[in-house]
Amino acid sequence: MNDALSHALEATLARYAARNPTSARLLDEAATAMPGGNTRSVLFHPPFPLAMSRGEGCRLWDEDGHAYLDALGEFTAALYGHSNAHIRAAIADALSAGLNLSSHTAREAALAREIQRRFPGMALLRFANSGTEANLLALAVAKAHTGRGKVVVFEGAYHGGVLTFGGGPSPMNVPHDFVFARYNDLGSVQALLADHGPDVAAILVEPMLGAGGTIPGDPAFLAGLRALATEHGVQLIFDEVMTSRLSFGGRQALLDIAPDLTTAGKYLGGGLSFGVFGGRAEVMARFDPRRPDALAHAGTFNNNVLTMAAGLAGLTQVLTAEALDALNRRGDALRERLNATLADQAVDMQFTGLGSLMTLHATARPVRSPADLAGTDGRAKDLVFFALLERGIFMARRGMIALSLPFGDAECDTLAAAFEDAIRTHRDVLPRR
Ligand SMILES: Cc1ncc(COP(=O)(O)O)c(C=O)c1O
Missing domain, CATH: 3.40.640.10 (Type I PLP-dependent aspartate aminotransferase-like (Major domain))
Known part of the structure; x- marks a missing residue:
């Protein structure tokens, strides 16, 4: 048990809860009509998920007024962004x-x-x-x-x-x-x-x-x-x-x-x-x-x-073939860049995926089937997820990123910089290579 990781996660969660009172309240209100306030299981995570109020291009705004770069793209469905x-x-x-x-x-x-x-x-x-x-x-x-x-x-x-x-x-x-x-x-x-x-x-x-x-x-x-x-x-x-x-x-x-x-x-x-x-x-x-x-x-x-x-x-x-190919090349380059950050910081994590799709795992060992992920530490992924939210990046709590067409090179730079900052900040409590 890595206590330092638990403490870092608890501190991050406390900051998250303090920053997002409206999302917390909206979930409580929703829970009077829907079990746990939820109608889509994948979206729930403790202590409560963010409620989004608006989207434009590849940007999202939550109900407490924070802006995010949307690196999730509605689990691949928002390929065109939010306002094409x-x-x-x-x-x-x-x-x-x-x-x-x-x-x-x-x-x-x-x-x-x-x-x-x-x-x-x-x-x-x-x-x-x-x-x-x-x-x-x-x-x-x-x-x-x-x-x-x-x-x-x-x-x-x-x-x-x-x-x-x-x-x-x-x-x-x-x-x-x-x-x-x-x-x-x-x-x-x-x-x-x-x-x-x-x-x-x-x-x-x-x-x-x-x-x-x-x-x-x-x-x-x-x-x-x-x-x-x-x-x-x-x-x-x-x-x-x-x-x-x-x-x-x-x-x-x-x-x-x-x-x-x-x-x-x-x-x-x-x-x-x-x-x-x-x-x-x-x-x-x-x-x-x-x-x-x-x-x-x-x-x-x-x-x-x-x-x-x-x-x-x-x-x-x-969605021309060229637009799709460019997006997938951008994703390949981003994944390599994020993985280079993890290797440079000697953190035992990696992104797997193809093209514009990728997921963070708490192991740098080869992953060929979900069985290879058994025993990896979910808290490490949680810490990165909440650390990225604090830095204005929205991805899936399970570690998934799905780029959308408006997510260009500048957005990849912003994401990569936020990721590097998050990993540098927390490298000592994350799993080490
Ligand atoms: C591979 C795959 N098949 C099926 C589905 C289900 O699609 P839907 O959520 O539109 O029912 C998903 C959703 O994420 C998926 O990723």
């Missing part, structure tokens, strides 16, 4: 023609074609309201298509609120017949398929674990999953809800791997609620309502006017 002019104009335009039109619209097909252009593996696709829903639907169609029941998932993976595989069994999960493999361990998948192959409908995998710690899948591991899925007649589902932003065509394009089904969401809805699932035509064609054996997939808001407009504006007017 093209997206705001598209939403205003859509609003002027009326909400909730009770029918098909031209915009949904345009957005579908734009997503298909980027992800040609989605020969046919359908919309939902969240990444969670997209994964639920992809699993359902994989089971319907194969007539099989089991699903291979990875320990530590996150595919949504009811598809959570970190930290042991969850009573909140949907009751599919899941079998568990280890991330980046192809042998563990081979063994499962040797035992259960004819019963397995799908392998559901994130090309990089997102919530599990932005741990990249090895190219050979992901290519190996493709080969195993083909060999066993299993649907390979790439959950690209987070990783689709790593290139114009997502991580599947970077690795030249064609999954059977892909799911995505987040920024693809322009910053509004969104999910999408799609894949090979013969699988997805089952949803064609003109077929006598059609699968049904309802959802009042699947084609909601504002998301369709915002998503389309983002993809057609803002």
Whole structure:
């Protein structure tokens, strides 16, 4: 037990509580109607989370009036920042023609074609309201298509609120017949398929674990999953809800791997609620309502006017391949810089990730699966998180950073300087190399 670390954390927490009385009060008031004042588990942390009042570009303001550089970007959904002019104009335009039109619209097909252009593996696709829903639907169609029941998932993976595989069994999960493999361990998948192959409908995998710690899948591991899925007649589902932003065509394009089904969401809805699932035509064609054996997939808001407009504006007017590549290069450079600071200060921590996505871990050892993080000291990450808040930088308490388009070189400099100051200040109480 590192008492000095505990003391430093307590002092930082006390300053945090003193600086943010309005956020504390708002949580107490919210708790009269919502359990613990919370409607989104990831956002809670002790003693209380910040309540934000406003966002602009890549900046946020909390209810006590502090300004932050937003390095979290709504867990990747705010790729466009908080006030992109093209997206705001598209939403205003859509609003002027009326909400909730009770029918098909031209915009949904345009957005579908734009997503298909980027992800040609989605020969046919359908919309939902969240990444969670997209994964639920992809699993359902994989089971319907194969007539099989089991699903291979990875320990530590996150595919949504009811598809959570970190930290042991969850009573909140949907009751599919899941079998568990280890991330980046192809042998563990081979063994499962040797035992259960004819019963397995799908392998559901994130090309990089997102919530599990932005741990990249090895190219050979992901290519190996493709080969195993083909060999066993299993649907390979790439959950690209987070990783689709790593290139114009997502991580599947970077690795030249064609999954059977892909799911995505987040920024693809322009910053509004969104999910999408799609894949090979013969699988997805089952949803064609003109077929006598059609699968049904309802959802009042699947084609909601504002998301369709915002998503389309983002993809057609803002998110070019060049803009995405520049953002991901900026992220790679930032991650290297932050890791150099940790190495220079001999602190036993590191950021893992790819491109514009990264997560801080309390170990400098190689991290290939969440099991490699067992026993690391969460207090060290907490101390860095609160120390950065004091320095005007907002990231996820779990250590995640997701850069947005307005987050440019100057913002990276500001973040890197604040990080260096925080690490220098606390280096003696943080884990040492
Ligand atoms: C890889 C992955 N899949 C699915 C989801 C769920 O998406 P949503 O929060 O939109 O339901 C997330 C959310 O963070 C995610 O990171």
